[in-house]
Amino acid sequence: MTPRLTRPVPITVAHGDGIGPEIMDATLKIITAGGADLDVETIRIGQSVYAQGNTAGIDPEAWESLRRTKVFLKAPITTPQGGGFKSLNVTVRKAFGLFANVRPCPSYHPFISTRHPGMDVVIVRENEEDLYGGIEHRQTEDVVQCLKLITRPGSERVIRYAFEYARRYGRSKVTCFTKDNIMKMTDGLFHRVFNEVAADYPDLESEHWIIDIGAAKLADTPEAFDVIVVPNLYGDILSDVAAQIAGSVGLGGSANIGAEIAMFEAIHGSAPDIAGQNLANPSGLLLGAVQMLAHIGQGDVAERVHNAWLRTIEDGVHTVDVYDAARSTAKVGTSEFATAVISRLGEAPKTLRPVRYQAGTERITVQVRELPRSRKELVGIDVFVDSQKPVEEIAKVLETVAGPYLDLVMITNRGQKVYPGGVPETFCVDHWRCRFQGQDATSPVSYEDVVALLGRLAAAGLPFIKTEGLFTFDGQPGFSLGQGQ
Numbered sequence: 418m419t420p421r422l423t424r425p426v427p428i429t430v431a432h433g434d435g436i437g438p439e440i441m442d443a444t445l446k447i448i449t450a451g452g453a454d455l456d457v458e459t460i461r462i463g464q465s466v467y468a469q470g471n472t473a474g475i476d477p478e479a480w481e482s483l484r485r486t487k488v489f490l491k492a493p494i495t496t497p498q499g500g501g502f503k504s505l506n507v508t509v510r511k512a513f514g515l516f517a518n519v520r521p522c523p524s525y526h527p528f529i530s531t532r533h534p535g536m537d538v539v540i541v542r543e544n545e546e547d548l549y550g551g552i553e554h555r556q557t558e559d560v561v562q563c564l565k566l567i568t569r570p571g572s573e574r575v576i577r578y579a580f581e582y583a584r585r586y587g588r589s590k591v592t593c594f595t596k597d598n599i600m601k602m603t604d605g606l607f608h609r610v611f612n613e614v615a616a617d618y619p620d621l622e623s624e625h626w627i628i629d630i631g632a633a634k635l636a637d638t639p640e641a642f643d644v645i646v647v648p649n650l651y652g653d654i655l656s657d658v659a660a661q662i663a664g665s666v667g668l669g670g671s672a673n674i675g676a677e678i679a680m681f682e683a684i685h686g687s688a689p690d691i692a693g694q695n696l697a698n699p700s701g702l703l704l705g706a707v708q709m710l711a712h713i714g715q716g717d718v719a720e721r722v723h724n725a726w727l728r729t730i731e732d733g734v735h736t737v738d739v740y741d742a743a744r745s746t747a748k749v750g751t752s753e754f755a756t757a758v759i760s761r762l763g764e765a766p767k768t769l770r771p772v773r774y775q776a777g778t779e780r781i782t783v784q785v786r787e788l789p790r791s792r793k794e795l796v797g798i799d800v801f802v803d804s805q806k807p808v809e810e811i812a813k814v815l816e817t818v819a820g821p822y823l824d825l826v827m828i829t830n831r832g833q834k835v836y837p838g839g840v841p842e843t844f845c846v847d848h849w850r851c852r853f854q855g856q857d858a859t860s861p862v863s864y865e866d867v868v869a870l871l872g873r874l875a876a877a878g879l880p881f882i883k884t885e886g887l888f889t890f891d892g893q894p895g896f897s898l899g900q901g902q
């Protein structure tokens with residue numbers, strides 16, 4: 418091992434709860450023995466912090482450490498039951514803009530049981546947007562709503578990250594999954610940005626699947642995929658499916674990457690049922706730490722540690738969670754497993770493919786393009802009203818309050834058009850979207866006319882829940898055109 422001439426890299430470490438301290442000790446021992454050159458700052462997170470009444474589960478001083486080091490190696494924590502507590506992961510992700518969640522899901526056939534020996538998928542999940550904004554409202558007696566937000570810059574940076582990751586790690590294809598046949602605007606934007614970014618990477622194959630059939634294909638034939646990039650909710654679900662079918666939920670590590678700060682962890686939780694018994698498998702956290710080493714430019718150490726770990730798995734030295742009498746040669750505890758990996762540093766697997774990381778390379782960064790802003794014009798308003806009356810009565814009132822510059826164009830219930838036209842069989846709830854537009858779909862209307870319309874509606878006894886402006890952008894409608902799409 419050649420001595421490193423650079424200075425130790427500062428990182429922030431949290432030992433967490435449950436099995437956290439045991440697997441963190443094992444991980445730090447292994448990477449230190451592997452030559453990691455780190456200056457470790459330790460912070461407190463989790464149960465002990467929640468117990469002090471801190472609902473975020475992280476000390477204020479800890480934020481300072483994270484801002485200083487910009488690299489966070491985090492053991493799992495136990496999330497307190499009951500309301501009032503915030504998820505620490507969501508807090509850290511959002512506060513620091515950790516936009517990409519990267520989860521490699523390879524199989525370790527024939528050493529770890531799986532039905533998919535050829536699987537080697539990396540899921541890159543958008544980590545901040547989509548339905549995870551926590552913007553939810555109860556709007557009527559019967560109806561609640563969660564807002565799905567997809568942004569162009571948010572989509573572009575995670576998609577670019579996925580392509581850059583594919584290039585860096587010698588992968589050949591990036592696949593995007595969306596449901597843009599239904600959500601034409603939100604998922605449609607993610608898909609469109611994917612196509613735009615893909616054009617900048619002609620050396621990589623790119624493809625898009627509708628998420629339902631794509632997920633089925635992933636569960637059935639995961640070896641057909643390489644790098645997958647997805648919006649937040651789909652990624653949350655698919656990354657667990659992928660880790661499970663690879664046979665390795667307990668072996669999975671993940672990276673949460675931001676423009677400045679990054680967080681590395683295991684994908685499993687704090688396993689309180691086996692805490693303090695030297696039974697836990699430290700592999701998930703160790704593989705998170707391997708991603709961290711590559712991120713901070715110590716790719717040579719990442720490679721040495723990862724290959725020694727692969728060799729340990731291949732030699733059948735297994736913790737109880739992956740132990741199988743037919744495949745394993747030794748059932749070991751957490752600390753013995755760490756010793757086994759350390760004793761194999763410098764070795765590579767013989768059957769599994771050895772990994773390669775470039776030493777000393779810069780971490781992956783992405784730039785989002787500045788696009789010219791479009792000309793935006795208000796051309797109408799969707800007013801959502803709360804009423805238990807039948808649609809004919811609601812329409813009668815709306816027709817009287819519409820005009821002079823805003824006409825009632827349609828009423829929908831749960832997205833289905835019920836006026837004009839409509840069929841008696843449509844099931845309706847107390848939540849009506851009423852669309853008003855000017856002379857035609859692209860004629861500008863004024864905010865004053867909209868406000869006057871809302872005043873007339875309230876006076877007519879139809880209280881509105883909310884409104885959505887209908888805008889055109891460079892003349893193109895920025896809204897879905899109607900019913901049940």
Ligand code: NAD
Nearest residue numbers: 493494495496667684685686687688690691697698699738
């Ligand atoms: P879990 O992942 O902690 O445990 C599920 C099962 O897998 C348990 O039987 C456990 O013993 C086993 N297991 C997990 N990791 C293991 C390991 N490294 N080695 C051997 N066996 C292992 O999931 P859970 O029981 O649903 O959650 C426990 C706590 O962890 C909860 O409070 C949950 O909120 C929290 N959690 C935290 C994180 C995180 O901090 N990133 C992630 C998920 C869950």
